[in-house]
Amino acid sequence: MTALLTVDDLRVTFPTRTGEVQAVRGVSFTLGKERLGIVGESGSGKSQTGRAIMGLTPGHAKITAKKLAFGDRDLLNMPAAERRDLRGKKVAMILQDPKYSLNPVMTIGRQIVETLKTHEKVSGSEAKARALAMLEAVQIRDPQRVFDLYPHEVSGGMGQRAMIAMMLVCGPELLIADEPTSALDVTVQLEVLGILDKLVAERGMGLIFISHDLRLVSSFCDRVIVMYAGRIVEELSSANLAEAQHPYTRGLLNCLPTIGSDRHPLPVLDRKPEWSL
């Protein structure tokens, strides 16, 4: 059986005035129908990895890889039209902030229907019915009302649920979630994660969960990749988080303040230059 996604030696390079910046430097992993977490701080290349898989890297950047394949289809040498076909239909992405990533001048319902109509031949009434069913699946209590609302008329949690609905309506095989709950309130976060968790399990898709929060990712995913300066420094199964070897992973786990632990001052990361070699 071929893996759902194969990434071998992925590199993303941005040309700048002061020379090339390598955002991702040789990332390799394979993904089946499982939940994979990618963790790292800002600038570690975790989002660029997700965007490269999705095909959303800015045009001036250079992407190279020994292999970047979705099933047995080569993503790198695929014509743009075919890639476009794949995006939204087979591979979907949830972005961080619903305030900025939903279209502000289109109702939520129309945006979901648009996704559906782009990829499938469906009648208007069927598209609407499916969109409503999807809104219900993300536990929006009054789908009929929310269908006709504009993104600015709903709360952050509701907006993020609408985005999940939009991304899952075509039944993708791979879902990339880039910090799906960072912009939400702590109390709403858990609700949205619960919905995402349930839908991913029910529909049996592969999930790449990108986040800066190591604990959250490990509680949500089966496997965790830790990135630092564009490279994978460690790969762990979530259950063995406590046995992390790399000093960066250990440092990340240690530096969080928790209730009940009295550590003053907090341990801080002592960044070694050899980590980013």
Add this chain to the structure above:
Amino acid sequence: MTSALSIRDMVVTYDEFNALNHVSLDVGQGESFGIVGESGSGKSTLLRAVAGLATFQQGTLSVSGRSYSGRHRDKEFYRTVQMVFQDPYGSLHPRQTVDRLLLEPLVIHGFTDVETRISRALDEVGLGSGFRFRYSHQLSGGQRQRIAIARALILEPKILLLDEPTSALDASIQAEILNLLEQARRDRNLTFVMVSHDLGVISHMCERLAVMKNGEVVETVPRKALENREFSADYTRQLLVASEGFRRS
């Protein structure tokens, strides 16, 4: 216990909406006091009303024994109270160098030994004099927040209002900034009022905390109560559960 900050029945309304609904708080001298709540609970509005950035319509505010009205604050107030904001990208002037940023409060308050004060302030937040003539876009998020803290501390205030000072930062940088704030508090015997949505951060930094919801204080508990789960409000428990992360049901 003498109060550094005392708020009685504070009401802030925007048109019809009550952002703060009869909030009363007392923060002791040298205490570190936390405020938690979800967005829209009024926690930031409370800090802004204290700092004079939002007008309060009813209630009283007294700082170190002096009372202040809804809007007007004099220079003396800002010598005593300074604020650090959430977003280090938005709270520093993009066209001013660090030197200029730190100079402005000193000039306003008529300090004369600006040279030594600026270099001391930079040393204190762990940035060398090499950062002095940089613009804020040439700094990382953590470095910017250090500058924002230096700007607040340069007037040697007694009370520091901290509005989510680390929520825009990476976890590893957050630890550094929290350590820096604790160090500054110890060295200068500062009073902190810190707002955050992260119970972990609040319980690390603060001795007492208030839980806010819908513009009201739900309850005020000491740090120990969080550890032993001795609180009465259901909402506090919800926040605590949320802070423990995702659990598959």
